[in-house]
Amino acid sequence: MSAELNGxxxxxxxxxxxxxxxxxxxxxxxxxxxxxxxxxxxxLFGVFSARYESHFKVLLRRGRFDPIVSSQPASAMDFxxxxxxxxELNSEVELLRDEDLLKQxxxxxxxxxxxxxxxxxxxxxxxxxxxxxxxxxxxxxxxSNLIQVSYKDTNPERAARILSALSTLYVRRHTNLQRPPGExxxxxxxxxxxxxxxxxxxxxxxxxxxxRGVASAALERDIxxxxxxxxxxAYRQIDQDRVETERRxxxxxxxxxxxxxxxxxxxRWADNPEVLEKMKTHLLELLLKRTExxxxxxxxxxxxxxxEQEIGETRASIAAEALTPVRDETxxxxxxxxxxxxxxxxxxxxxDGLRARQSDASTQVASLRTFATQMQSASVDQQDLMRTxxxxxxxxxxxxxxxxxxxxxxxxxERRILNVAIVESPVAPAxxxxxxxxxxxxxxxxxxxxxxxxxxxxxxxxxxxxTPDEAYGLLEVPVLAWLPAPKPAVPRPSISRIGxxxxxxx
Numbered sequence: 001m002s003a004e005l006n007g008x009x010x011x012x013x014x015x016x017x018x019x020x021x022x023x024x025x026x027x028x029x030x031x032x033x034x035x036x037x038x039x040x041x042x043x044l045f046g047v048f049s050a051r052y053e054s055h056f057k058v059l060l061r062r063g064r065f066d067p068i069v070s071s072q073p074a075s076a077m078d079f080x081x082x083x084x085x086x087x088e089l090n091s092e093v094e095l096l097r098d099e100d101l102l103k104q105x106x107x108x109x110x111x112x113x114x115x116x117x118x119x120x121x122x123x124x125x126x127x128x129x130x131x132x133x134x135x136x137x138x139x140x141x142x143x144s145n146l147i148q149v150s151y152k153d154t155n156p157e158r159a160a161r162i163l164s165a166l167s168t169l170y171v172r173r174h175t176n177l178q179r180p181p182g183e184x185x186x187x188x189x190x191x192x193x194x195x196x197x198x199x200x201x202x203x204x205x206x207x208x209x210x211x212r213g214v215a216s217a218a219l220e221r222d223i224x225x226x227x228x229x230x231x232x233x234a235y236r237q238i239d240q241d242r243v244e245t246e247r248r249x250x251x252x253x254x255x256x257x258x259x260x261x262x263x264x265x266x267x268r269w270a271d272n273p274e275v276l277e278k279m280k281t282h283l284l285e286l287l288l289k290r291t292e293x294x295x296x297x298x299x300x301x302x303x304x305x306x307x308e309q310e311i312g313e314t315r316a317s318i319a320a321e322a323l324t325p326v327r328d329e330t331x332x333x334x335x336x337x338x339x340x341x342x343x344x345x346x347x348x349x350x351x352d353g354l355r356a357r358q359s360d361a362s363t364q365v366a367s368l369r370t371f372a373t374q375m376q377s378a379s380v381d382q383q384d385l386m387r388t389x390x391x392x393x394x395x396x397x398x399x400x401x402x403x404x405x406x407x408x409x410x411x412x413x414e415r416r417i418l419n420v421a422i423v424e425s426p427v428a429p430a431x432x433x434x435x436x437x438x439x440x441x442x443x444x445x446x447x448x449x450x451x452x453x454x455x456x457x458x459x460x461x462x463x464x465x466x467t468p469d470e471a472y473g474l475l476e477v478p479v480l481a482w483l484p485a486p487k488p489a490v491p492r493p494s495i496s497r498i499g500x501x502x503x504x505x506x
Contacts, residue, residue, distance in 0.1 A: 030458060031455050034447070035450070035451035038451065052153060052429045053151070054428065055149060056422055056423070056424050058170070093147055096138045101173055105166045106128045110161075135151055184403060191400050194395040201392045205389055221376050231361055232365055235361035235362060249351060253344065259337035293307060
């Protein structure tokens, strides 16, 4: 007790829990008032400004395959249904946050008052878009193809209306971006144009065929070239045969000069039987006449002598005839000469035929060459017309398929068969985002912190000396006496100086 009076006790460096509690108990009304005010204000703010959260989810899927709008033929579609990439998810997230889309939502949901003047309307729309962007939460859910869109507002019906407009406009924007508008009209126009061009090209091709009298110039050219080759080969063969025939004719002429035209085929020597028979008959008649004459006349008789002389002459003639037989010689055509002559005649006839054939072959070759040249020129023109008609046909069929694809795409759009789907439609929430208990706990903690802060702040700015320790700390002289308050009061423990110098109460 003497130490306390003399001021020799050691002043604590930091307040104790008892000192802190004493600070609070010295101002119970201030603490209770501030606590009640903050608690009530926070609860009222939490109740009257409660946030209702409405949300919907978007599912990205491979529900359809839209062909690329181009003039190229459609490639084969891949039906393996690949997974949705992270880039596609992020693209859809950014599309949901698009400022132009949010402006349309503001207009559709009626977030700008109807009575706003025209010159103030753009600014009001911009402020509404910024407010909507701050409260709108778009998040791609991890390890899924879902995008969650949520919006908080004090009015649950307004929150649902805003998200409903956002989902409708988002699906419409996604459809327009995936398939540009006016696609089927464009393909209709192109199909009609190329159909007209195709009919015109086909008419030109038919007119060319009738005017030239050619069904297939390329085919007839190929046939003419084939025949021209065959005719050329035949012409060369005929020329070669003609040269060989000329050589053969020259050789046969030389052989004809060495061969006789006729040759002896039979030599025969024999007596002349008729002459001998006549001569012997005449001799017999003479002998008979001599005998008759001798019977009547003498051998010296003149008639007998004449008969004897005739008999001698006849016998001499018979003897001479026997010594000179008749020669019979037979000749015929020489076979070698005749063979050579016939072969030469055949070769001559063949040579004449070869000359005629060669002349015909030469005329045929010239005619085929001229025809092939004409067909080549006609085939170039016909091929050009056919290429034009083929190109027009390909373009016509291409745009016809494209038009059908566009029609199918429009039908899919009408039936809402898209690559995105609204999984959960936005509805007006019945309960706020946070419960009343949570608001009470937050209000209680905030009121507690505020009331304690008010008490210590008041204590800090209060300059009253209440204990001997405060006096000793301020005056740095021993305290000789300390008179308690005249009325009973709750004993207050000594507290250390908070930091502001105290003034001495006189």
